[in-house]
Amino acid sequence: MARKVRNIDALLRQWDYQPGQPIVRRATGSDQRDLLQIRVDMGVLQMEVTDRPDGHRPEGFPTYYEYLVAASFEEGPDFELDEERCSEIDREFYQFYHRRIAWLTLKEFGNAVADAEHSLRLMDFSSANAPDAQWALLHEQYRPFVMFHRTQAAALSELESTEPRTAVEILDEGLAALEHVFEEHDAADRFDDDLFVSKLREMRTSVMEHYEIGPTLAEQLANAIAAEQYELAAQLRDQLGESDQN
Incomplete structure (x- = not known):
């Protein structure tokens, strides 16, 4: 029986690491699903392109954030972020950071926006339910x-x-x-x-x-007020109000 190869020597030799520069590519799994790969100093990070980057479904949910939201409704006043949950939140932040960098490197900006928004929602939730202010600050920074x-x-x-x-x-x-x-x-x-x-x-x-x-309406308004052109400023203020309603 042929011995199964368990190393990635050939892959690393064919794909050089470049210090200080994100090296990212799309790849295809054995089941033809899309993947992302990042070349790092001592290997390769591989991520899914949807839901959680590691492909796990926490308690059956697409992401840990979505599980936490559901748990907060189910547990009500008893809901809290204990040590295990805090650790899992940290993991999800870290995973989405890596994938966001990958999307930006590949210039897939819509995907980068989606992952950034996920991180911000998770940050909002974790800060609102943080066990202490110091832990919240670790993320808020x-x-x-x-x-x-x-x-x-x-x-x-x-x-x-x-x-x-x-x-x-x-x-x-x-x-x-x-x-x-x-x-x-x-x-x-x-x-x-x-x-x-x-x-x-x-x-x-x-x-x-x-x-x-040219200058935006807000900039034109600021310039008109600075120049004491109050009639023009009033007109621009009306236009700005109309544009905000549309």
Whole structure:
């Protein structure tokens, strides 16, 4: 009987690791299902493309987050995040981080947005039910990073669809949401110096210049008020109100 090969020597020799650079590819499983693979320093990470990246179904649910939501309804006031549940939440955060990086590397921005939104929902839930503030902070410190990825990917997805003005609107919404997070954590004074804020602002400027997009209504309104053009400001305010209702 032939001895079954249990190593991945040939795979690693054919696919070099490059320090500091995500190396990602799509692959196909033995059952023809789609997979993602990331080359890491000492091997390969393989992930599913839907639901949980590791392919597990916690208590029969597509993700651990969905299981927790169902458990919270079922258990009611007795629901709590014990040590085991906290550990499983950490695992899911870590898995979705890796897959989000993979999607961004492959420029599959819609998938990156979906995984970022999952992480943010899980973060909202875990922070709201955290056993203590310190554990919640361990995750909350990464909220700007996840929001940055979500905003960046959503804007790039719109640019792929040749919708530059929508991309600018998404960037503005992302920056406003980030500013709110900084204010919630009494860190508003650090907002303008934040790396993710700077990168989103640079991206916004680049899109505006490349596609020759004029100032938004909100920017025109701010400029009119600064120039004491109050009649024009009133007109722009009305237009802005109408656009918000549509």
